[in-house]
Amino acid sequence: MDPTPTPTRPPARTRIAPSPTGDPHVGTAYQSLFSYALAHQTGGRFLLRLEDTDQVRFDANSERRIFAALAWVHLLPDEGPEQGGPYAPYRQSERLPIYQAHAEQLIAAGHAYYCFCTPERLAAMRKEQEARKQPPRYDRHCLTLPPTEVQARLTAGERRVVRMLMPDEGVTSFHDVVRGEISFENRLLDDQVLMKSDGFPTYHLAVVVDDHLMGVTDVIRGEEWISSTPKHVLLYRYFGWELPTYAHTPLLLNDDRSKISKRKSPDKTRLEGFRERGFLPEALLNFLALLGWSHPDGQELFSLDEFIRVFSPARLLKAGSVFDMNKLIWMNGQYIRLLTVDELAMRLIPYTTHTAEEVRRVLPVLHDRLRLLSEFDDLAVIFFTEPVYDSALFSSKQFDAPALADHLAAARAWHADQPWPWEKEAWEAGIRQLAEERGFKKAGDLFMLLRVAVTGRKESPPLHDTMLLLGREATLARMDAALGVLRGA
Numbered sequence: 001m002d003p004t005p006t007p008t009r010p011p012a013r014t015r016i017a018p019s020p021t022g023d024p025h026v027g028t029a030y031q032s033l034f035s036y037a038l039a040h041q042t043g044g045r046f047l048l049r050l051e052d053t054d055q056v057r058f059d060a061n062s063e064r065r066i067f068a069a070l071a072w073v074h075l076l077p078d079e080g081p082e083q084g085g086p087y088a089p090y091r092q093s094e095r096l097p098i099y100q101a102h103a104e105q106l107i108a109a110g111h112a113y114y115c116f117c118t119p120e121r122l123a124a125m126r127k128e129q130e131a132r133k134q135p136p137r138y139d140r141h142c143l144t145l146p147p148t149e150v151q152a153r154l155t156a157g158e159r160r161v162v163r164m165l166m167p168d169e170g171v172t173s174f175h176d177v178v179r180g181e182i183s184f185e186n187r188l189l190d191d192q193v194l195m196k197s198d199g200f201p202t203y204h205l206a207v208v209v210d211d212h213l214m215g216v217t218d219v220i221r222g223e224e225w226i227s228s229t230p231k232h233v234l235l236y237r238y239f240g241w242e243l244p245t246y247a248h249t250p251l252l253l254n255d256d257r258s259k260i261s262k263r264k265s266p267d268k269t270r271l272e273g274f275r276e277r278g279f280l281p282e283a284l285l286n287f288l289a290l291l292g293w294s295h296p297d298g299q300e301l302f303s304l305d306e307f308i309r310v311f312s313p314a315r316l317l318k319a320g321s322v323f324d325m326n327k328l329i330w331m332n333g334q335y336i337r338l339l340t341v342d343e344l345a346m347r348l349i350p351y352t353t354h355t356a357e358e359v360r361r362v363l364p365v366l367h368d369r370l371r372l373l374s375e376f377d378d379l380a381v382i383f384f385t386e387p388v389y390d391s392a393l394f395s396s397k398q399f400d401a402p403a404l405a406d407h408l409a410a411a412r413a414w415h416a417d418q419p420w421p422w423e424k425e426a427w428e429a430g431i432r433q434l435a436e437e438r439g440f441k442k443a444g445d446l447f448m449l450l451r452v453a454v455t456g457r458k459e460s461p462p463l464h465d466t467m468l469l470l471g472r473e474a475t476l477a478r479m480d481a482a483l484g485v486l487r488g489a
C-alpha cells in the first residue's frame with residue numbers, strides 16, 4: 001500500500017501487544033486497526049510485540065493463531081516476531097535481561113526496591129487491610145530493610161520481587177488524545193511489582209521499557225488500561241524518557257452494556273469465530289472501525305484504504321460501544337453484494353460442499369440474499385436436492401388440501417403451456433390472473449403455494465428466478481411431487 005504521509009506530523013510507530021493466552025481476541029483486531037491506520041497514514045511502521053510474560057496463562061499455539069487472525073483481517077505488522085525488524089526480539093520472553101537491567105537501574109536510582117515478603121505475609125496483610133476497610137496496598141515492609149540485609153538475602157538467593165516506589169503525594173497526569181487531561185492521586189497508587197520472583201517482568205515494566213526502546217510514538221489501546229497509565233507515566237519519568245502519545249479506545253459492550261468477554265460473549269470476542277461463521281474480514285474491519293471512531297462525513301461503508309486515509313485518533317469515541325451483531329451481519333451482506341460472482345465464488349470455497357462451478361451457477365440468484373458465507377449451502381440446497389415436503393407448509397386459511405391440489409394442478413398445467421423461458425412479467429401476470437380465476441382472496445397465497453411446491457420452503461430466493469435456474473423440467477417435476485404429497489395428505 002502506498003502510504004501518504006500527512007505533512008503535519010512525523011511518521012508514527014505504533015504497536016499491538018497481545019498476550020498469547022488462548023483464543024485470539026477481537027480486541028486485537030480492533031486495536032490493530034487504529035494503530036495500523038495511523039502508522040500507514042504517516043509513512044510509519046506498525047509493530048507486533050508478543051507480551052508473553054505470564055508463564056501461567058501462556059499458550060504455545062496462541063502466537064501462531066494471532067498471526068493467522070491478523071493476516072486474515074489484512075492487518076499484518078511491519079515488524080514483529082515473524083517479520084523481524086530493527087528492534088528484535090519482539091517476544092518479551094526473549095528480552096528478560098533487558099528488563100532485569102532496567103529494574104536494577106531503577107533500584108540504583110531509588111525508584112524501586114527489592115521485596116522479600118512471602119505470599120503468606122502478603123495474604124495476611126491484605127486480610128488485615130480488608131478488616132480495617134483499607135484499600136489493599138503493599139505496606140512497604142521491605143522498603144526499610146538495611147542495605148546489608150538486602151544484600152545478604154540476595155546473595156542467599158532468597159525469593160524476591162522488585163517493587164516500584166510510588167510518590168506519596170501529588171498527582172500524576174497525562175494527556176489522552178480522546179479524553180484530554182487525566183489525573184490520578186499518587187497516594188492511591190500501590191507499590192507495583194515490576195519484576196516477579198520467576199525473573200519475568202510484569203506488564204507495567206515491560207510495556208514501558210519496550211515501547212520506549214522500540215521507538216513507539218503512539219500508544220493506542222483499550223480504555224481498560226487507563227488506570228495503569230499513571231504507573232507507566234511515572235516509569236517514563238523515573239527513566240527520564242519522553243512519553244508516547246496516548247489514545248484509549250472505547251470499550252466494546254454487550255447489549256446490556258457489560259464489557260464483552262471470552263466467558264460471557266464468545267460469539268463477539270473469538271476472532272477466529274468470525275471467520276468460521278463466514279464474515280468477510282473487510283466487513284468486520286469496517287464494523288470495528290465504527291465501534292471506536294466516527295467517519296468525518298458520517299459514511300457507514302468504507303474500505304481499509306479509505307479508513308487509512310481519513311482516520312484520525314482525535315475522532316476516536318469516548319463512550320463504550322455496543323457490539324451490535326445484527327448490524328455486523330447486515331454490513332457483511334452489504335460487502336457480499338459488492339463482490340462479483342467470481343470473487344464471491346472464490347470466497348465461498350472454504351464454506352461449501354459444492355464445486356466452484358456449481359456455486360457460480362446458483363450465485364446470481366443467491367447473491368442478494370446471502371449475509372454470511374456459511375449460509376450458502378443452506379440457501380443453495382433447494383437447487384441441489386429435491387425438496388422433502390412438510391405437508392404443514394401447504395396449510396391455507398382459505399382452502400383444504402384437495403382444493404389446494406386442484407389449484408396446484410391448474411398452475412402446473414398453465415406453466416407447462418407457457419413458452420420457455422418463462423418471461424418475468426408475463427409469468428407474474430399469468431399467476432395473478434389464475435389466482436383470480438380460481439377464487440384466491442390473495443394472489444400471494446397462490447405464489448406461496450407455488451413457492452412451497454418448487455422449493456419445499458416458505459422462504460426462498462425470488463420464485464421466478466428460482467424456477468428459471470432450476471429449468472422447466474425440474475420445476476414441473478417438483479410441482480408433480482408436491483401434488484403427490486397434497487393428494488396423499
Ligand code: GLU
Pocket residue numbers: 017018019051203207220221222225
Ligand atoms: N499485553 C496487553 C494486552 O494484552 C497490552 C496492553 C497495551 O496495549 O499496553 O492487551
